[in-house]
Amino acid sequence: DVKVTQSSRYLVKRTGEKVFLECVQDMDHENMFWYRQDPGLGLRLIYFSYDVKMKEKGDIPEGYSVSREKKERFSLILESASTNQTSMYLCASSGTGLVAFFGQGTRLTVV
Amino acid sequence: KNEVEQSPQNLTAQEGEFITINCSYSVGISALHWLQQHPGGGIVSLFMLSSGKKKHGRLIATINIQEKHSSLHITASHPRDSAVYICAVRSNSGGSNYKLTFGKGTLLTVNP
Numbered sequence: 001d002v003k004v005t006q007s008s009r010y011l012v013k014r015t016g017e018k019v020f021l022e023c024v025q026d027m028d029h030e031n032m033f034w035y036r037q038d039p040g041l042g043l044r045l046i047y048f049s050y051d052v053k054m055k056e057k058g059d060i061p062e063g064y065s066v067s068r069e070k071k072e073r074f075s076l077i078l079e080s081a082s083t084n085q086t087s088m089y090l091c092a093s094s095g096t097g098l099v100a101f102f103g104q105g106t107r108l109t110v111v
Numbered sequence: 112k113n114e115v116e117q118s119p120q121n122l123t124a125q126e127g128e129f130i131t132i133n134c135s136y137s138v139g140i141s142a143l144h145w146l147q148q149h150p151g152g153g154i155v156s157l158f159m160l161s162s163g164k165k166k167h168g169r170l171i172a173t174i175n176i177q178e179k180h181s182s183l184h185i186t187a188s189h190p191r192d193s194a195v196y197i198c199a200v201r202s203n204s205g206g207s208n209y210k211l212t213f214g215k216g217t218l219l220t221v222n223p
């Protein structure tokens with residue numbers, strides 16, 4: 001059974017904190033993605049990575065950074081969390097077959 | 112204007128009804144995905160289409176490349192089909208061909 005696992009289902013952080021969201025996939029996929037999902041806006045791409053140590057900005061990268069030191073792990077970093085980063089964060093991965101597999105999501109609240 | 116438009120935004124049906132959700136897109140694509148998201152957040156890929164029609168159980172997905180339109184049909188709907196259904200396209204116009212552009216989703220509620 002293929003798996004994309006996000007480290008937390010729910011997180012509450014304070015404004016200004018550094019936040020790490022972790023994603024691990026066990027399918028040896030090259031491509032990994034971080035999205036945020038907000039009501040009325042759908043899923044928006046923050047960053048993606050097509051190989052270890054390679055990353056590209058998505059549509060809304062401001063306030064975020066990413067790290068991919070190993071093929072199976074893709075981390076999203078909020079350097080200084082703000083209330084407008086309260087959202088549902090979804091990680092996904094895909095291989096050459098291009099079918100996307102999603103994690104269960106992390107609901108982040110910044111207070 | 113969003114590159115991917117879904118309709119309707121919300122849909123309420125009675126158990127057993129035939130359901131259709133539509134997706135129109137404005138860019139050239141290499142593939143179109145239909146995704147299902149249940150309350151709680153997890154997203155499951157239902158179909159990936161580049162032409163024609165696919166069927167899985169009570170779900171049928173069709174795509175018309177010339178008209179830039181796809182439909183997701185659910186036959187004999189059931190309350191467990193209640194979810195958000197999301198259309199996403201993979202553009203074939205330069206750049207990264209593994210990025211998806213998403214519609215805003217259709218919230219389906221099936222009442223018993």
